[in-house]
Amino acid sequence: MAKIVAGIATSHVPAIGVAVDRGMTGTPYWEPLFKGYGPARDWLAKLAPDVAIIVYNDHASAFSLEIIPTFLIGVADKFPIADEGFGPRPVPVVIGHPALAWHLAESLILDEFDMTIANEMPVDHGLTVPLSVTCGQPAAWPFPVIPLCVNVVQYPPPTGARCFKLGMAIRRAVEKFDRDLRVVIYGTGGMSHQLQGERAGFINRQFDTAFLDGMTQDPLALTKITHTEYMREAGSEGIEMVMWHVMRGALDQHVAEVYRHYHVPASNTAAGLMILENRSRA
Amino acid sequence: MSNPRDYDSIPGTYVYDAARGRVGYPLNMFCMSLNKPENRRRFKEDEAGYLDGFALNAEQRRTVLERDWLGMLRVGGNIYYTIKIAFCDGLTFQDVAGMMSGVPKEIYAQMMLAGGRSPEGNRYKDDHG
Numbered sequence: 001m002a003k004i005v006a007g008i009a010t011s012h013v014p015a016i017g018v019a020v021d022r023g024m025t026g027t028p029y030w031e032p033l034f035k036g037y038g039p040a041r042d043w044l045a046k047l048a049p050d051v052a053i054i055v056y057n058d059h060a061s062a063f064s065l066e067i068i069p070t071f072l073i074g075v076a077d078k079f080p081i082a083d084e085g086f087g088p089r090p091v092p093v094v095i096g097h098p099a100l101a102w103h104l105a106e107s108l109i110l111d112e113f114d115m116t117i118a119n120e121m122p123v124d125h126g127l128t129v130p131l132s133v134t135c136g137q138p139a140a141w142p143f144p145v146i147p148l149c150v151n152v153v154q155y156p157p158p159t160g161a162r163c164f165k166l167g168m169a170i171r172r173a174v175e176k177f178d179r180d181l182r183v184v185i186y187g188t189g190g191m192s193h194q195l196q197g198e199r200a201g202f203i204n205r206q207f208d209t210a211f212l213d214g215m216t217q218d219p220l221a222l223t224k225i226t227h228t229e230y231m232r233e234a235g236s237e238g239i240e241m242v243m244w245h246v247m248r249g250a251l252d253q254h255v256a257e258v259y260r261h262y263h264v265p266a267s268n269t270a271a272g273l274m275i276l277e278n279r280s281r282a
Numbered sequence: 283m284s285n286p287r288d289y290d291s292i293p294g295t296y297v298y299d300a301a302r303g304r305v306g307y308p309l310n311m312f313c314m315s316l317n318k319p320e321n322r323r324r325f326k327e328d329e330a331g332y333l334d335g336f337a338l339n340a341e342q343r344r345t346v347l348e349r350d351w352l353g354m355l356r357v358g359g360n361i362y363y364t365i366k367i368a369f370c371d372g373l374t375f376q377d378v379a380g381m382m383s384g385v386p387k388e389i390y391a392q393m394m395l396a397g398g399r400s401p402e403g404n405r406y407k408d409d410h411g
Binding site: 014015059060061064065066082083084085086087153154155156192194195196197198199200201202203204205206207227228231232233236237264265267268270 | 287288289291292293294295296297298299300303307310311313314316317318319322352355360361362363365366369370374375376379380382383384390393394395397398399400401404405406
């Protein structure tokens with residue numbers, strides 16, 4: 001059977017992708033952030049998963065306001081890189097895993113999570129920046145990827161508690177798949193940041209630290225954070241952190257924190273990265 | 283859900299909810315069109331003419347043509363969409379964030395390097411720290 005072996009949480013700031021693409025990761029501004037990504041890359045290369053599920057939000061790239069799916073899964077063979085308004089990132093095309101993706105779509109819907117299914121979609125920085133952060137700049141990404149999009153652009157996003165339950169359902173579905181695959185799941189976005197209004201630039205290190213601690217100590221308590229509390233305490237775009245709960249819900253109740261990195265600023269954002277391993281991983 | 287919303291008490295924040303969505307849809311769909319290179323070119327060549335293809339109201343048109351970033355949010359702009367106009371202009375998220383918060387680019391960048399805008403005094407509209 002397939003098995004989720006670990007979870008990765010990471011911010012997906014677009015400027016991080018620009019820094020990678022333009023060879024700026026060694027500049028004084030970016031070096032402290034990228035230095036902290038090194039151990040995560042080493043860990044992931046050693047783990048060598050068979051497939052990754054990446055939970056992220058589309059930023060007006062694949063989907064507009066015309067139709068707004070709350071939860072969506074990409075089942076394609078491959079996903080082209082989106083033009084978000086300044087040309088596509090020069091990164092490899094993302095290869096999908098249609099067999100597992102379709103299995104997840106069917107299982108999740110029958111498990112009462114009403115997924116939207118995408119046969120064609122480009123992927124934006126929300127998905128490719130986490131790949132760059134954890135895989136560097138390979139000629140091809142080292143594993144196939146299943147994109148799982150969560151709406152956080154039109155209020156309200158799904159609640160943290162609902163996201164956690166989706167994660168639990170993803171785990172049940174993965175464990176019913178009849179091939180031996182080692183799966184990692186990414187929860188992306190955050191941490192505290194606000195991109196809009198007079199309050200732009202809002203950062204709350206104390207909130208972020210408590211959130212990172214809670215991922216291992218009491219993840220269910222974190223699922224009770226309300227949308228207004230995210231926006232007030234972590235900035236209006238900090239609400240993206242609901243997506244971390246999908247990842248966390250897919251893991252064991254007790255997990256080991258393998259690695260943590262936190263840095264301010266990445267453009268307007270507090271960038272966080274955390275690796276969690278299931279105690280029971282094969 | 284009813285109005286007012288509990289998040290209305292957060293200062294300097296424009297939550298893209300149902301009320302803003304109903305007003306902002308044409309403005310944001312214009313922004314969405316800028317994902318295509320040929321549309322970016324057409325917009326740059328004739329901004330007012332290009333906007334005629336979308337059902338923006340007069341105030342929405344004004345905010346776009348004058349690059350009134352904060353004004354766009356007040357008339358239903360969604361930051362994930364309006365930022366595409368900034369990309370078209372060769373600006374970054376941080377450039378626009380500085381303009382929205384009313385400080386020069388260098389001051390804003392310095393604030394971020396120093397750890398960002400503090401939560402203290404910035405949680406509630408009547409919060410004076």
